[in-house]
Amino acid sequence: MNAIASRRKFGVVAITSALLLAFTHAAGAAQWPEKPITIIVPSSAGGSLDTNVRRMLEEAGKILGQPFVVENRAGAGGALAMQALARAKPDGYTLSLGNTASLAITPTLIRKAGYDPMKDFEFVGRFTSQPNLLVVRADQPYKTVAELTKYAKANPGKLSMGSQGNGSSGHLSGELYKKLASVEFVHVPYRGGVQAVQDLIGGSLDFLFENLATIENHVATGKVRALAVTSQKRNARFPDVPTMHELGISGYEITAWSGVIAPAGTPKPVIDRLNAAMGAALQVPAVKSQIVERGGVIEGGSPGAFKSFAWEEQVKWRTLIRSIDGLIDDANR
DSSP, X not given: OOHHHHHHHHHHHHHHHHHHHHHHHHHHHHHOOSSOEEEEESSOTTSHHHHHHHHHHHHHHXXXXXXXXXXXXXXXXXXXXXXXXXXXXXXXXXXXXXXXXXXXXXXXXXXXXXXXXXXXXXXXXXXXXXXXXXXXXXXXXXXXXXXXXXXXXXXXXXXXXXXXXXXXXXXXXXXXXXXXXXXXXXXXXXXXXHHHHHHHHHTSOSEEEEEHHHHHHHHHTXXXXXXXXXXXXXXXXXXXXXXXXXXXXXXXXXXEEEEEEEETTOOHHHHHHHHHHHHHHTXXXXXXXXXXXXXXXXXXXXXXXXXXXXXXXXXHHHHHHHHSTTSSOGGGO
8 A cells, every 4th residue: 555545544544533533422412411410519518609509409400310419529729629620521420619719719829720710621600609798706896897907906916817718718808808908817727618617606716708608597696796798789688787898998899609610621512401400400499599598699691601700700819819918929920
């Protein structure tokens, strides 16, 4: 066989192989899902994010005909969960819940996060968003943000603030407060918000910025006192709690958001089915009431809209993080 014929034969084989692979890929996507779907949640079990997404996935599983299996993988500002997703096979059977920390904050805070949100993932759809509450123990003397700020300025470094972990929205909520109010305190990171809340109530911490859904029961029972909400507008769940901006912390606004993502290369038909199932699940009355009654805002929307939003959030948080002295080292700037 001469060289030209050999090259032609190789070309035909390569094209045939590519077409066969594409056909197999498409056929697999058409039959999806044929088994349970794993979703990695970058937070501890029992937290607000975990609780809400489990309820939504219960309904989405009914729609798709297969259950979702939740795998909690907290730590490193969501990087552990994102690294696992980036390594997963893009077949629609391994997903994750990306959030403010893992998709917009951690890639700036950690120089070698091990993943690139815009390159390593497909965006399925936004889930929910909600503000944090600035809270103190009920037996502490601080009745307002002004009183907390006054004490912090008079006693720099004596107050301790807990958070859900380095790079979490609670952490950055505190860092923005430190910057805008010109106060100093000690940051104590945890692997999730549940233990931080317990330590605040137990007296090991002085204050924290916690997800509204996680902390609201403790506010209702009087164990902690809510001083402010971090969103631009007051939250319908706590209409009497003012915003940080209202209380004189000019320019203060932070909300936590989340959404479902998949490994890069996951077939578009799978992404579209996931998006449709998720959107339908978010409209189930029992799902809506659980989220809204706990202070959350249901988002939803298309995969493209979610990706654009995540990119805008990356830019926003990168600008904030790099403006806070000492938050990241020079090598990561």
